[in-house]
Amino acid sequence: MREALHVIDNELVKLPYSATDDEVNNFKKLAKKEIYQCPYCQARLIVKHGEERGLYFSHQHSEACEESRMVDKAEKKYTKQIERESKLHKVLIDIILDELEIKSKVNKEMFVNVGYKAKTDWKEYPDIYVKIPKKELAVSIITNVSPSDDSKLAQQIKKRHEYFLDKGVEPIWFIEKKEQAIEKDKSSIILWDAELSIALKTREDNIWDKLISNEVADEKFFDYFNYPSSFIERVDVRSLYYIYNNDEKVVIKVQRFLKDRVLKPLRAFLVNEGYELPFAEALAVEDGFKLSNPEIESEQRKAFQEKIKQKKESFAEQLRYQEEMRKLRLEQEEEERKRKAEEQDLILKELLEQRKGDKINTELNYNELKRLLKERIGLTQKEQMELWTRHMPKIGINNSRVVWELVIENNCTSFNELRPILENK
Numbered sequence: 338m339r340e341a342l343h344v345i346d347n348e349l350v351k352l353p354y355s356a357t358d359d360e361v362n363n364f365k366k367l368a369k370k371e372i373y374q375c376p377y378c379q380a381r382l383i384v385k386h387g388e389e390r391g392l393y394f395s396h397q398h399s400e401a402c403e404e405s406r407m408v409d410k411a412e413k414k415y416t417k418q419i420e421r422e423s424k425l426h427k428v429l430i431d432i433i434l435d436e437l438e439i440k441s442k443v444n445k446e447m448f449v450n451v452g453y454k455a456k457t458d459w460k461e462y463p464d465i466y467v468k469i470p471k472k473e474l475a476v477s478i479i480t481n482v483s484p485s486d487d488s489k490l491a492q493q494i495k496k497r498h499e500y501f502l503d504k505g506v507e508p509i510w511f512i513e514k515k516e517q518a519i520e521k522d523k524s525s526i527i528l529w530d531a532e533l534s535i536a537l538k539t540r541e542d543n544i545w546d547k548l549i550s551n552e553v554a555d556e557k558f559f560d561y562f563n564y565p566s567s568f569i570e571r572v573d574v575r576s577l578y579y580i581y582n583n584d585e586k587v588v589i590k591v592q593r594f595l596k597d598r599v600l601k602p603l604r605a606f607l608v609n610e611g612y613e614l615p616f617a618e619a620l621a622v623e624d625g626f627k628l629s630n631p632e633i634e635s636e637q638r639k640a641f642q643e644k645i646k647q648k649k650e651s652f653a654e655q656l657r658y659q660e661e662m663r664k665l666r667l668e669q670e671e672e673e674r675k676r677k678a679e680e681q682d683l684i685l686k687e688l689l690e691q692r693k694g695d696k697i698n699t700e701l702n703y704n705e706l707k708r709l710l711k712e713r714i715g716l717t718q719k720e721q722m723e724l725w726t727r728h729m730p731k732i733g734i735n736n737s738r739v740v741w742e743l744v745i746e747n748n749c750t751s752f753n754e755l756r757p758i759l760e761n762k
C-alpha cells in the first residue's frame with residue numbers, strides 16, 4: 338500500500354515519496370499510535386522507508402490483505418497503461434481529481450476515485466472514475482498525440498472506449514491541446530485518428546445535428562463555406578474537449594465538428610470556432626458533466642444560421658454575375674461571327690467581280706472553295722478529304738460554286754451542318 342490511506346477521521350493522507358530522517362521518524366511515531374488504517378481491511382498500518390519505494394505504508398509483518406494487493410497490482414498495470422503520456426498528464430489528472438473531490442464533498446451522492454483503485458479488477462482503466470446518481474463516468478486524458486503512434490494509439494483508445502461502454506460506464510475523454518490543425522479558409526479541421534476515436538456525442542451535438550440536417554439538404558451547403566466535402570452519408574456532429582493552461586488557468590476548449598472523412602487525412606467540417614470553458618464549469622455535474630455552455634451554444638447556432646443566410650445571398654449574387662458575364666461573352670462571339678461572315682461575302686463578291694472581268698470563268702475553283710470553307714466553317718484536313726472524295730464527284734468537280742452557295746443559303750457554321758445538305762443533293 339503506497340499512497341492514499343484513511344486516517345481515523347476519514348481524511349485521506351498521502352505520504353511524500355521522499356522525506357528527511359526527522360520526517361520519516363515522525364510518520365513512524367504516528368503509525369505506532371495506530372492512526373493509519375488500511376481502507377480495505379481496516380488493519381493498522383505501519384510506515385516503512387526504502388530506497389526504491391520511498392516512504393510507504395505497509396501491513397504489519399508484510400501481510401498485505403487481498404484488496405490492497407489487488408490495488409498494488411492494478412497500480413502496476415495502470416502505470417504501464419499511461420507510460421506513453423507526457424508529464425502534463427499527471428498534473429492535469431491531479432487538478433481534475435482535486436476539483437472533483439471538492440465537488441463530491443458538497444454532493445454526497447457523488448463518488449470519485451482514481452480509476453485503478455475504483456475498479457481494480459478491470460482490464461483497462463480510466464484515469465478517474467466518477468459515480469453520480471444513475472450514471473458512472475470514466476474520465477481519461479490523452480496527451481502526447483503524434484503522427485508516429487497516432488494509428489496505434491487510436492486502436493488502444495477505441496478498445497478502451499468500447500471496454501468502458503461494455504462495463505456500462507460512460508467514457509469522457511480530454512485531449513491535450515498542442516496544435517490543432519485548422520484550415521480556417523475552408524472551415525475545416527484535420528483530426529488525428531486518435532481524436533476522431535474519442536470525439537463525444539453529447540446533447541448539444543444532437544441539437545446541432547438537427548440544425549445542420551435542415552441546411553445540408555441544400556447541395557450548395559459546403560460550397561458556401563469553401564469546404565471540400567467528401568460524401569457525407571449521415572449528419573453526425575461530434576465534440577472534442579481540449580484541455581490546456583491559459584494564463585495559469587486550466588481551461589477546456591469545446592470544439593464541435595461534423596464528421597466527414599474516415600480515411601486520412603481525417604478532415605471534418607468545423608461548425609464553429611469553438612470556445613473556452615473554465616474547467617470547473619465544464620466539470621459541473623448535471624446528468625453527467627456539463628461540458629458546454631448552453632447560452633454560448635445557442636448564440637453560436639444563431640450565428641451559424643446567420644452566416645449561412647449571408648453566404649447564400651452572396652453565392653446567389655456571384656451566380657447572377659457569372660450568368661451576366663456568360664451572356665455578354667456569347668453576344669460578343671455572335672457579333673464577331675457575323676462580322677467575319679460579312680467580310681467573307683465581300684471577299685467572294687470581289688472575287689466574282691474580278692472573274693467577270695476576266696470573262697473566262699465565273700466559277701470558283703476547288704482551291705478557292707477550300708480556302709473559303711476553312712475561313713467560314715473551319716474546314717479541317719479530314720473534312721476536306723471527305724468533301725473531295727465523297728461529295729465533289731457527285732456534285733461535279735467543276736461545281737465548287739454550288740457548294741459555296743449551299744453554305745451561304747443554309748448559313749452553315751460547320752461541316753457537320755453542311756454534310757447532310759450535300760448528301761441530299
Ligand SMILES: [Zn+2]
Pocket residue numbers: 375376377378379380396401402403404405
Ligand atoms: Zn488491508
